[in-house]
Amino acid sequence: MIWSEKIVVIGAGAFGTALAAVIALAGRADVTLLGRDPALVSDIERMHEHETALPGIRLPANLKFSADPAVLADAGIVLFVMPSQAQREAARQYGPHLSAESVVVCCAKGIDRETGNLLTDVLEQELPDHPIAVLSGPGFAADIAKGLPTAMAIAAADLEIAERLAQAISGPTFRLYASADRIGVQLGGALKNVLAIACGIVEGAGLGESARAALISRGLAEMSRFVAAKGGQPDTVRGLSGLGDLVLTATSHQSRNLRFGIALGHGEPAEFFRGGLVEGAFAASVAARIAEAYPIDMPIAEAVAAIIDGSLDVRAAIERLMSRPITTE
Template sequence: MSGNEQIAVIGAGAFGTALAAVIALTGRSDVTLVGRNAGLMTDLAADRMHDAALPGIELPDSLRFSAEADAVSNAGIVLFAMPSQAQADAARHYGPYLAKDAIVVTCAKGIDKVSGDLLTDMLERELPQHAIAVLSGPGFAADIAKGLPTAMAIAAADMAVAERLAQAISGPTFRLYASDDRIGVQLGGALKNVLAIACGIVEGRGIGDSARAALISRGLAEMSRFVAAKGGKAETVRGLSGLGDLVLTATSHQSRNLRFGIALGQGETADPAHGTLVEGAYAASIAARLAGELGVDMPITDAVSAIIDGKLDITAAIGQLMTRPITTE
């Protein structure tokens, strides 16, 4: 397959493995899935199955596997598919091995907890010689790996770079839409996780689908205000990486964030470490703090943050949201 695009996907969890598999199936690229667990990578190469992450789904014969950091050295496109709070460490670990002209694509939906920065900003500091893009939108790993129709957004500062990535990664069942609004695409992906926790609390507490619909619609308004205040385009959150991802994550039990919220609503103690992949548990407090600094009104995000931090009980949070001053839509 000489002459094909060389693509490396770093992160052998469910989402990274699904992305690597669906890109490999296009046949247009040489794709390598890279992980740090040498035993796991050897098993994946031998068995062509990742039962821990994607049970029952066979991985393509053309997909390669490696536990070596230098496996990324020939790739023109490198996808970072590890959780948001692990991306800085991954940049430091794999950065020295990246090709000079490699484009790095963050595939996590979160905000860096240490700096409060968007992941593209953090990665630009860590990898200053590389173009940084972001892939986000409504797509569960299992659906992608099974070849079920999925559409997501990919954003870069340069639209030509975003369009190149969309062409390289898209396939018959996986369609990417190019954007030059990295801020809006990232914040849509991060904040919808917070709102999904809120919707899970509603479900767990049993207070009705009408309340869920209100949270989705008013949450979307919060997202738009925050994106605009951060310099992004408010209309971006009405697309795949905002509204599309929010509807999926706030209604499907495949969502870790929704399930985490349901557990809170049923009275379990808030514990973000309940799953390091519950991205919204980290994003809530970061977003609430940043919104306060920017003077952006985000009452739902504030309530979710306070509930997770143990500063507000759910009954009081509902009361606060329902007794806010009456305003226009």
């Protein structure tokens, strides 16, 4: 497969803008940021700054901007950088404009709420003629856009495609590691958001750092069981898209999932949180539903889902977790 050197990043939010900026900085490809809102795209292009999402960060001079899907016609690599629950709609909207040779990279961390499917499965259903890869791992948009050192994982069913994508997208401050385990990379990225909410609950309820450490370690065990049950490689969650991302989002207040958990730990109802999109809130309910159906032992994810839907309060959830039968690690 011969790829065009043109890369289009769909999604002019913080993460999409940051990815477009860091890829453009590498200077190896023609990079365009494609947004839905012509007025917003025009403002970003005029100022070369995304004042709302990435204030104070100057975007590269060679980064192009557009609100016209026609720019996809000759793109070799297309990054889908929109929320997990919007991936299917985006595929339907932009799919007709894709080049026949384009590779699509999903850059969301979640599980499809309606079907319980992985996002790569969703995109393969909608875009059956395109290879689908996934990018995930520890990286806040502002850090990436500022050019601070960041490493993430990129996975495709064909390892050669993942390796070529890693070479095409990586730059001096943004390093991608290739993987053939799309299942593990995706579930690591989705489930770490659930565990970050759990760690926020611990912080908000004042339960201490020891409890946070216990949640991170036992949460990794849950992630491994889930990945194995879904056909992935359990060791993948010990890498960038699992442990690496979990450590970042479970300890930094830049994480919306952590802040959401803190609000829950303070006793605020889930619907009162005003921190923006919380992917882990969607993933918790889906993961709990899948775990029950298999079954997979996922006590932390199930507790988070129950707290979010209001069927269990924080104190009762902690008591339930701490009163589980003593077993081996």
